[in-house]
Amino acid sequence: MSKSSREVLSFQGGIHPSGDGKQLSSGNPIQIAPLLDRYRVMISQNVGKPPKPVVKPGDTVKKYQLLAEADGFVSANLHSPTSGKIIGIVDVPGPMGTLVPAIEIEADGLDEAAETWPPIAWRDADPADLLKRVGDAGLVGMGGAAFPTRVKFSPPPEKKIDTLILNGAECEPYLTADHRLMLEHPEKVLEGAAISGRMLGVSNIYIGVEVNKEDAIQALGRRASEYGVKIATLKVQYPQGSEKQLIMAITGRAVPAGGLPMDAGCVVQNVGTAAAVTDAVVSGIPLVERVTTVTGEVVKNPGNWMLKIGTPVIKAIEFAGGVTAEPGKLILGGPMMGFAQKSFDVPVSKNTSGILLLPVSEALTYGSVGCIRCGRCLEACPMNLMPCLLGNAVEGEKFDIAAQNHVMDCIECGSCAYVCPAHRPLVQHMRRAKAEIRKRKK
Amino acid sequence: METILFAILLMAVIGLVLGLVIGWFAKIFQIESDSRVELVTELLPGANCGGCGKAGCSDFAKSVVSGENPPSKCPVSSKEQVTAIALALGIDAGESFQQRAVVCCGGDREQTKRLLNYNGVVDCVSASLVAGGPKGCSYGCLGMGTCARKCPFGAIEIINNLAVVHRELCVGCGTCVAACPRGVIKLVPADAEVHVYCNSPAKGPAKRQVCNVPCLGCRKCARAFPNKFKVDGFKAQVNYEAKPLPTADDVQAVGCPTGCLLTADEHLKIEQNEPEWSPEK
Numbered sequence: 001m002s003k004s005s006r007e008v009l010s011f012q013g014g015i016h017p018s019g020d021g022k023q024l025s026s027g028n029p030i031q032i033a034p035l036l037d038r039y040r041v042m043i044s045q046n047v048g049k050p051p052k053p054v055v056k057p058g059d060t061v062k063k064y065q066l067l068a069e070a071d072g073f074v075s076a077n078l079h080s081p082t083s084g085k086i087i088g089i090v091d092v093p094g095p096m097g098t099l100v101p102a103i104e105i106e107a108d109g110l111d112e113a114a115e116t117w118p119p120i121a122w123r124d125a126d127p128a129d130l131l132k133r134v135g136d137a138g139l140v141g142m143g144g145a146a147f148p149t150r151v152k153f154s155p156p157p158e159k160k161i162d163t164l165i166l167n168g169a170e171c172e173p174y175l176t177a178d179h180r181l182m183l184e185h186p187e188k189v190l191e192g193a194a195i196s197g198r199m200l201g202v203s204n205i206y207i208g209v210e211v212n213k214e215d216a217i218q219a220l221g222r223r224a225s226e227y228g229v230k231i232a233t234l235k236v237q238y239p240q241g242s243e244k245q246l247i248m249a250i251t252g253r254a255v256p257a258g259g260l261p262m263d264a265g266c267v268v269q270n271v272g273t274a275a276a277v278t279d280a281v282v283s284g285i286p287l288v289e290r291v292t293t294v295t296g297e298v299v300k301n302p303g304n305w306m307l308k309i310g311t312p313v314i315k316a317i318e319f320a321g322g323v324t325a326e327p328g329k330l331i332l333g334g335p336m337m338g339f340a341q342k343s344f345d346v347p348v349s350k351n352t353s354g355i356l357l358l359p360v361s362e363a364l365t366y367g368s369v370g371c372i373r374c375g376r377c378l379e380a381c382p383m384n385l386m387p388c389l390l391g392n393a394v395e396g397e398k399f400d401i402a403a404q405n406h407v408m409d410c411i412e413c414g415s416c417a418y419v420c421p422a423h424r425p426l427v428q429h430m431r432r433a434k435a436e437i438r439k440r441k442k
Numbered sequence: 443m444e445t446i447l448f449a450i451l452l453m454a455v456i457g458l459v460l461g462l463v464i465g466w467f468a469k470i471f472q473i474e475s476d477s478r479v480e481l482v483t484e485l486l487p488g489a490n491c492g493g494c495g496k497a498g499c500s501d502f503a504k505s506v507v508s509g510e511n512p513p514s515k516c517p518v519s520s521k522e523q524v525t526a527i528a529l530a531l532g533i534d535a536g537e538s539f540q541q542r543a544v545v546c547c548g549g550d551r552e553q554t555k556r557l558l559n560y561n562g563v564v565d566c567v568s569a570s571l572v573a574g575g576p577k578g579c580s581y582g583c584l585g586m587g588t589c590a591r592k593c594p595f596g597a598i599e600i601i602n603n604l605a606v607v608h609r610e611l612c613v614g615c616g617t618c619v620a621a622c623p624r625g626v627i628k629l630v631p632a633d634a635e636v637h638v639y640c641n642s643p644a645k646g647p648a649k650r651q652v653c654n655v656p657c658l659g660c661r662k663c664a665r666a667f668p669n670k671f672k673v674d675g676f677k678a679q680v681n682y683e684a685k686p687l688p689t690a691d692d693v694q695a696v697g698c699p700t701g702c703l704l705t706a707d708e709h710l711k712i713e714q715n716e717p718e719w720s721p722e723k
Binding site for chain 2: 091096097098099328329339340341342343363365366425428429431432435436
């Protein structure tokens with residue numbers, strides 16, 4: 001498809017963040033992070049139940065060896081990122097600001113791998129075998145939500161899935177991890193897409209990529225037809241990479257309120273997870289490392305690194321040459337939906353897509369005032385909600401009004417807060433309302 | 443003239459008929475009301491604080507009259523008020539158990555580190571949704587006043603980003619306990635003077651990194667008065683069942699190395715910037 005004739009897809013609403021900061025890291029190839037002498041692997045790295053540790057202090061482990069076993073259906077295995085000795089279970093600061101348990105490993109410096117699983121010839125394999133491998137490898141959604149991939153690929157039989165969408169939109173400013181992955185390993189992403197399609201029994205496979213990643217679109221496009229994958233070019237618009245918006249842009253279908261993508265016949269998966277599917281099925285290795293963007297105006301050498309899970313954030317910043325000025329804010333993920341951190345000792349986990357250090361000037365603090373009724377948030381909301389009204393309801397602690405106006409459908413993308421000229425902390429209000437409503441339902 | 447008389451007569455007749463109808467309806471649809479419930483409601487403080495566990499004062503009055511609760515279950519009423527209710531109904535007043543709220547944290551703006559440049563909603567529940575709150579300690583008081591705004595008696599004041607209880611105003615209704623997202627407010631017996639002003643179960647060195655006034659779990663208090671204090675994990679606790687309860691003199695005798703063992707009055711005065719106090723006391 002030539003550049004001029006192709007269709008550029010999008011959804012209604014959303015915003016165009018100015019100065020998206022992607023140029024800081026998009027030109028630099030993925031680098032392999034040097035080996036550290038200590039890793040702290042958080043036990044709970046997935047949505048659902050944390051896995052059960054199967055190692056004891058003093059045990060020696062090899063790279064790819066099982067550290068913790070999935071506990072129940074919605075849970076994920078955890079494997080060792082390197083070879084060494086288990087120190088024990090320690091408390092580390094987690095990404096949500098609380099202390100969480102982690103398995104501490106003292107690396108022996110050899111990075112010796114345990115025996116990998118035999119490769120599966122996936123084109124003729126039984127989908128159940130592929131699903132089992134994905135579960136064994138401890139795969140979770142690597143875009144941010146960390147939902148166990150095996151569960152996502154086991155939809156209830158009454159839901160008819162006809163479309164698989166790979167999310168390569170990467171609409172968050174600053175992040176370029178998925179971009180570099182698609183550019184440098186397009187065949188890995190495409191093969192993962194085809195394997196995922198085989199698991200779901202779906203032949204209608206799209207990869208959605210925003211048009212600002214022209215080189216990645218070209219790289220994927222060269223071999224896409226070999227794997228039966230279609231490239232959907234998307235408009236540069238935030239939150240293009242939110243699964244509901246992506247489904248709307250590519251298929252024109254709307255996910256019903258309170259529903260999941262499977263209610264619209266779709267499964268959405270991050271391109272990073274697709275590459276991890278290829279690793280698990282074709283190379284037989286579990287998920288122990290991922291591409292993470294280490295970036296920000298104050299980082300000396302912003303770029304993308306292949307980081308082992310359990311790498312402390314401070315070490316990742318050291319790999320990037322440290323900082324040039326006092327950072328104003330540390331964020332895990334992107335600036336729109338990422339989580340602000342209190343500690344630099346937070347370990348990298350399976351869903352850490354970015355480590356962002358904003359300068360003091362970007363982390364400016366504004367005073368917020370009351371709603372001025374301009375209606376800009378109504379135009380920006382990609383879910384067609386009324387953020388101004390919901391914010392007022394929460395300010396008055398009228399959570400029933402917020403519930404009646406569908407606050408539970410908010411995807412917390414932050415578009416409303418971004419455009420609000422009164423600088424109202426609208427996303428925080430939404431999160432408060434959702435937490436209160438969930439508490440009351442119990 | 444005739445028209446006027448007719449109109450007056452007509453109105454009088456209509457009035458009489460409607461009056462009879464209303465009177466008749468009032469008789470059939472009459473609801474038996476217990477005059478005792480109204481009496482008890484009158485005698486109750488009328489704060490509707492919910493401290494008794496009922497929806498409000500009249501709901502509590504019903505439960506007293508029905509014998510479900512003794513009058514002393516009302517945490518707000520004084521001993522005299524409870525006796526008055528008991529006398530009016532001719533029942534036993536029940537054993538009075540007065541409680542007071544205590545904010546188990548001494549980590550004000552100077553004492554505990556703030557690790558996050560927080561710029562969101564000034565409300566503890568909202569703030570705890572952002573990285574667990576801006577405070578270095580994930581267990582201490584956030585000091586954004588959610589409890590103070592909810593307190594029906596105005597007994598909690600926020601000084602230096604820390605909630606402190608004015609004991610003379612507190613009635614122990616427990617509204618603040620339910621409002622606090624950190625669980626840092628506890629209800630204790632009203633006559634207890636001494637409390638451990640730390641809520642963190644973390645290990646001593648971890649607490650020291652972020653706070654100047656943590657309980658390190660050093661057991662100094664438990665060694666000096668084994669029946670009055672106990673150490674649970676890495677945090678000391680007052681044994682509120684001890685008789686007699688610890689006093690200000692005991693606090694002096696223990697000499698807590700961080701100054702987290704305090705009397706309630708000291709806790710308030712420290713925050714009101716009493717000049718003689720310093721963390722190295």
